[in-house]
Amino acid sequence: MYKVTFKFENSEDVTVFAAFGESLLEVARKTNVAIDAPCSGNASCGKCKVKLISGELDSKKTRHITDEEYKEGWRLACVSTISADVEILVPDIASAYRSRMKVADLSSPDEIKIFDDIKSSITEAGIELKNNLEIIELHMEVPTLDDTMPDNERLVRAMRAATGMERVKLPYSVLKKLPDVLRKEAFHVKTVIRKTPRDLFVYDIFPASQEVIVAGAAIDIGTTTVSAILINMLNGTILAKGSSGNGQIRYGADVINRIIESDKPGGKERLQKAVIEETINPLIHNMCRQAHIKKQNIYRMCIAGNTTMNHLLMGINANPLRMEPYIPTFFKTNSLFAQDIGVDVNPDAHIILAPNIGSYVGGDITAGAFVSMLWNKPEFSLFIDLGTNGEIVFGNSDFMMSCACSAGPAFEGGDISCGMRATDGAIEACTIDAETMEPDFRIVGAPGTKPIGLCGSGIIDVISELFRCGIIDPKGKFVREGERVKRDAFGMGSYVLAFEADAGSVKDVEITEVDIDNFIRAKGAIFSAIRTMLAYCDFDISMIENVYVAGGIGSGINMENAINIGMFPDVPLEMYHYIGNSSLAGAYAMLYSTASERKVYEIAQNMTYIELSAIPQYMDEFVGACFLPHTNASLFPNR
């Protein structure tokens, strides 16, 4: 056995013993040392870079590491095996997904506006903004020697008198605190209850004078990013919001790799733990601290995620999802409670899951389609959710079709050499001077933040600009030479956005031909899915009147650039609406409004799912779309 010491820039060392030949990445995983490995350790993404400080590692050199970096000790954890005692520095870049958790109040008026807009459009659609949680204040007779009714019966009787409901349920958690709370203010209490036509459920009980917030949490579980908001269930105001990388990332960047990982011994438990204990619970903890409430005061949760995420969250075998004929265990379920899966909120809190409608079109889409309101409009709209899986809904108040295409992680910065999520240091917008080929860009973070990489919206801009300036050809290959165009030993071209000296990382921030190729495939997948689905229903692009674009690929997408590269159809720009994280917004609506929840179930029921892989034309469309802007230039007449 050899001693392996992981060192960090900002935290204490972790020491562990490992056998000869064990993979460094595996050792790190077993020890819970977070190293980002979106490609699941296939040496294809180059994200698991670590630095050898002392000792030895048996390590292959890959194209992700330059000679210079190799000399300095940089290694990919996934291709390194243990051969001696060793000290490893895990840089912040690699463990960043963990610290990338951001919690903030909703100070930005833009964000508040998104939720206000949703509320008003829901009301306009005639849907009641109301849920069945409420606070009821009860006065009971103080027991005496002549009145010896037990506490719980006394409470139930008072509840019946106050509400007229016959069936009242008291869970163990309430029973446990009941005697103390009742006696604090002479049997004058507040209760948090849920009232349905059939029964009444008591979630919690407090002394009457105590200020009580009935909170709820809406969570969007993305394959890459998890976002959440904490709301006041009684008036719908948002108390806190937060986002974090999905802790499952280190087990694979896409749903297929995650499912494969979950199928290994203990895998279901590991993945469930990664998303609940390492992601959702810390997020809730931080949001509660921000909002000054207790976790136990969260009485309801709504989770929107894709079908795989829902299965993995619940620890259910997801393997049938990736095997023909791709059958999920459930589309929707009503019987999930916080204590079932160990979510750290009130143990009796009901967890609402936005319903799935196909193995690859999940609750994130049904929730998103709900808030896009396309189901409430006579004109035809297109809803596009850009994520690791691209999901598309087309329809109007009469019908809805949906499909999913595998876009890969490129929109969120995966599979791109300098790709990253839209966090500090990410280039999120860019223009290039056609003459000098010099770039100008906007970076996420405080003023003065140095560029580290590119997030989805930045990649769209860079590729569109490179193409506009004639620096790359329609296949994404470099055709102009200049100071910023580099070629490696294999002749592969790249464009340098920021030279090492100006960058916030240890190397040039650049975009390579391979990156561009990956991105062209991602955009090709989206566009061909749109075309194929429209053609399938005998529609064409000219019939679209609204396009709703959702997804967390940056603070906003430059729609014009996205059309320029042929990612979105060439319809007038004013038809495009960026609706942010619609999955989270939909989860919010379902959480706060019981009628909205019902509407989402109805939408899920009415949406037709098309399996693109069963349509032969899709492959043809895809190859045609892997070109800038498109092989069929007449589809982009204005470009």
Next chain:
Amino acid sequence: MPFTAKSGKFNASINTVEIGTGDKAIKIGGENVLPLYSFDAPIENAPKVGIEITDFGMENEPDCIKKYYEGCDTLADIAKKAASFEGVDFLCFRMEGGDPNGANKTVEELIGALKEIAAVVDLPLAVAGCKNAEKDAQLLSKAAEALDGKNAMFLSAKEENYKTVGAAAGLAYKQIVGAESSVDINLAKQLNVLMTQLGVNPKSVVMNVGTATAGYGFEYVVSTMDRIKAAALSQNDTNLQMPIVTPVASETWSVKESVSSEADVPEWGCQETRGIDMEVETAIADIASGSNAVILKHPTSIATISNLMKELV
């Protein structure tokens, strides 16, 4: 009521491309009807037939080919002989030996051989590479220089090397550039777009959209060529109006039906007949699907196709 046939001719047409110079120059393309539909409108240029020889001379050829070249000692002799067979419209020199994973002959050696051939043959010339994109970039660029003024055809520029090959053959020496893609209408079109954006005159581009031997997944070839012609003619897609040139011999003379000897599979009968059959069947299927020229090897196949074209067009 009398039946009045309606002409199926289109308003768009395939580009006419001239290959070679002088009396022997040939024209391919130009039609405004579907392949061989001469009853809809006259087809000015019947599909043409080329003969293929390689830098290995007769070294790797089957006996049934060798016997036609008896007494030929040099590559120049072979070329002269090849050009003399009935029905040969142009000569294609394949620089097979350039393959770095094969004989890896130098560019100089192969260009020398090409010059030898060019000196003795007055037929239009086509030059094919060794199928290694990187080497072909050098080979075909040098070949374009060596054949300056001959209006020769270069087979082919691929996505990986179109810039070099297109620039040398198409821009610098104004020759005819073949654009090679692998049996996919979109990839074919993409390469044509790239080539035209590079500045190559679309009227100097021919396509090799890929082929297979008949029976070896050939339906993909048929569908690709069909759709290319349909897009070119009915939708006036200028990026697909380039004539199609299909090298057939290099495909059909490597399948087991053509290479297995009679001793090995007596029940299949004469090897030469089989080889010719495979070549002829593939060639005519390519032509019927839209090829404007085919490149063959066996003199009997060439005569057969050539005569068939005279009858049909």
